[in-house]
Amino acid sequence: MTVTLVPSLPTLVTPSRPDPLGVLGVPGEINLDHAASAPCARAAADAVAELLPWYASVHRGAGALSRRCTLAYERARQTVGDFLAARPDDHVIFTRNTTDALNLLARALPAGTTVVTFAGEHHANLLPWPRGSVRLPVPDGPSGAVRSLDAALSELSRDARPGLPVLVAVTGASNVTGERWPVADLARVARRHGARILVDAAQLAPHAPVDLAALDVDYLALSGHKLYAPFGTGVLVGRGDWLDAAPPYLAGGGATSHVGAATHEVRWATGPARHEAGTPNLLGAVALAAVCAALADADRDALHAREQALVGRLRAGIAALPHVVELRTFGPDAPRVGIVSFVVAGRDSAEVAAHLATAHRIGVRDGLFCAHPLARRLLTEAATRSGRRDLPPTALRASLGLGTTSSDVDA
Incomplete structure (x- = not known):
């Protein structure tokens, strides 16, 4: 195969600090x-290396190591929430990745919820949703997406039973073409029809600031491994009411406030802990927070x-x-x-x-x-x-x- 370089390519001006995160790589590749x-970003690797000697349990130990790790984990939650402009009543729940976060939200939907997506979504934003969800055709442009959603939500408001919730689930940027979707405009349409909106920001967040409040979206999901923090974590951020009302995503230690002798004697925690049973991915959360902090300063x-x-x-x-x-x-x-x-x-x-x-x-x-x-x-x-x-x-x-x-x- 012969590779032809075209001499008329545009001149690229490289700033003095093109990579403020110090992304690691292999010479020649x-x-x-x-x-x-x-x-992996250097900021993520350094944060993990610094914490590793202190690694211990989170939330359930009185020793110095456990207390330090608990503080690091909750500080990471706050840092990630601040990076995404989470609102005071939003939950920041650590997951494995975007797919895990979207499946968590799918499990938390109130009964009878209709989910509206576009056929241009990643499988993670197509497959978890309940039967009866609406999949709109791929639009020919951003304005076409807005019109299509408006028409679909108008039809749903006429045909669906009153009071049943609707969730719009849309990507922020296509993982196939890189094209950005008109999230703020779609959110305005959703608001007008009383629907909630989720943004799959897996491809958008590494390339552009994402502000939940400014976009006026209800939920957002992303992956650390696409954001220069490849330590196996993701996040779901958004409104707490559906999440607090839903059964825990995983049943186990940390998700409960009380467990009695009988099988039915369980009181589940509220807040992020409700859906974070088991030992959390402390290093993944700390790595993701380190990258968020570095990008926030860039x-x-x-x-x-x-x-x-x-x-x-x-x-x-x-x-x-x-x-x-x-x-x-x-x-x-x-x-x-x-x-x-x-x-x-x-x-x-x-x-x-x-x-x-x-x-x-x-x-x-x-x-x-x-x-x-x-x-x-x-x-x-x-x-x-x-x-x-x-x-x-x-x-x-x-x-x-x-x-x-x-x-x-x-x-």
């Missing part, structure tokens, strides 16, 4: 798979500008190759984060990914990216748009992060 799992506008220059450079290079077709849901100028999916005409995507890895030490993702309905639709549309009939049935995805450089993109 070009990692363009951040959307799957981002590398110049997010400068990081955004740098990433936009990189993703523009990548898309320009792809567009200049006649045998490569980019996948997109919205128009070519829609706002996006640093994720680009594409196909190489006449070449199997897995074969191309393997060649990039072995011959050029470039890591990308191939497949349908756990968003099969969306990816298959976009592949069909790409064939129609390009007029090519030799596009493969799966795609490639290059995703950028804080450690990505212009030379990585050029390669």
Whole structure:
């Protein structure tokens, strides 16, 4: 395979501190798979290393080690909540990842809740919801998403039994195309119809500030491993009433305030503890909080500008190759984060990914990216748009992060 570099690519201006988190990496390896799992930030590694000698039980010990770990865990909860602008009555619940957080919320829905999603969601935001949920078609643009949701909620308000809750579940940024969804506009529509709204921020939070209060959303989920804290934790943040009324996500120690001799003599805790039974992932929570604190102190506008220059450079290079077709849901100028999916005409995507890895030490993702309905639709549309009939049935995805450089993109 011959790789052609296009001399007319835009010039990238790199700020003096392009990576304030000190993202770790392997020399010589070009990692363009951040959307799957981002590398570890130095801030996360240092926070874990500092706490490891003190590692002990959380919430259930009187010794100095346990008290220190309990303090670290609850401080991490506060730091993550502050990073996401959680409101005073919001719960910040540590989970394993975004999928775990969304399944937790699905278990906590009041009986009869209708969940409205779009067909462009990651499987984590398609599969956990109860039967009878509404899946809207993939819109052709942000305004189309708003209109589609408005129409669907209007119809639900006419047809559903009065008083039954409705939850809108939408991504903040597509894990397939990187395109950003109009979350604030969708939240306004949900409010107008008395519905609640959840945002899957797994792909948005690593690239842009996320403010629950400003967006006016009820729930938000994200993964630490996509946010430079790959220590096996995630978070669900949001309104406490449904969460406090629901059965615990896991039954066990820490989720109870009283257990009697009889099997039915159980009083469950309220607040985050209700859904955090068992020994928590202390190191994961501390690592995630360390990254949140580092990002909160960083110049997010400068990081955004740098990433936009990189993703523009990548898309320009792809567009200049006649045998490569980019996948997109919205128009070519829609706002996006640093994720680009594409196909190489006449070449199997897995074969191309393997060649990039072995011959050029470039890591990308191939497949349908756990968003099969969306990816298959976009592949069909790409064939129609390009007029090519030799596009493969799966795609490639290059995703950028804080450690990505212009030379990585050029390669």
